[in-house]
Amino acid sequence: MTRILMVLTVFCSVNYKSFSQTVEPSTAVTKNTLQIEIESLYAVQKENNVKLTSWSIPSALFRFGLFDGAEIQVNTPIIKEELWENDHLVHSLNKFDDIQVGFSINLWKEKNILPETSLMIRAILPTDSEFKISKLGKICSINFSNSITEKWSLNYNLGYAIETDNTKAGFYIANLSYNFSDKIHFFAENFGDFNNSKLISYNLNIGGGYNFSDNCAFDVSIANGINHNLFYVGGILTFIIDTKKH
Structure with missing residues (x-):
């Protein structure tokens, strides 16, 4: 599975109140807040006569605010994969995929044209039977x-990933969001990965969501590969819990 599909399994909220998209937030959840994101994603990749389908059934991302400006994160993906060749199923499995554990910390707030900025670092823990420290991603x-206006915002990430098989790639995500109202929002997003010599893949994602309350939201999105054959559709349900009240 490519780096892009890994990124897709970690949909995250853009801010405390809701938005559930692939872009990572520039601000942490508030102190003593637990944010739970339950996501299901169906993706199809094709190359020549080979097709890979992947379905998260579902996956979960947990974010907890240690203090204002810092959070810890745990991602636990459950994946069903099927590999097809010449329209014949050659491989199928259900698996508890590699776990991601890490943190995000705010570096500074937005000021004029200076964007709000955070640093996110995660370890990728392989879940196979031959666990080795050297295989950590x-x-x-x-x-x-x-913030462009009260309704428009631009959110973007630039990062680098080393997979558990030592595959290395940079990635970017650029997300333009529009708040139609307090309840409804839409977004368009471009994301891709690259190495030292070329842009490996880039994709377009569009979607929107509904905020049931300040503590619950549902988002849907659909994406298509621009320079390669990738398609996915997904949804995510986000819950926010103030642990001090429980």
């Missing part, structure tokens, strides 16, 4: 956000 990204 890593994700590091700098996450930015600019």
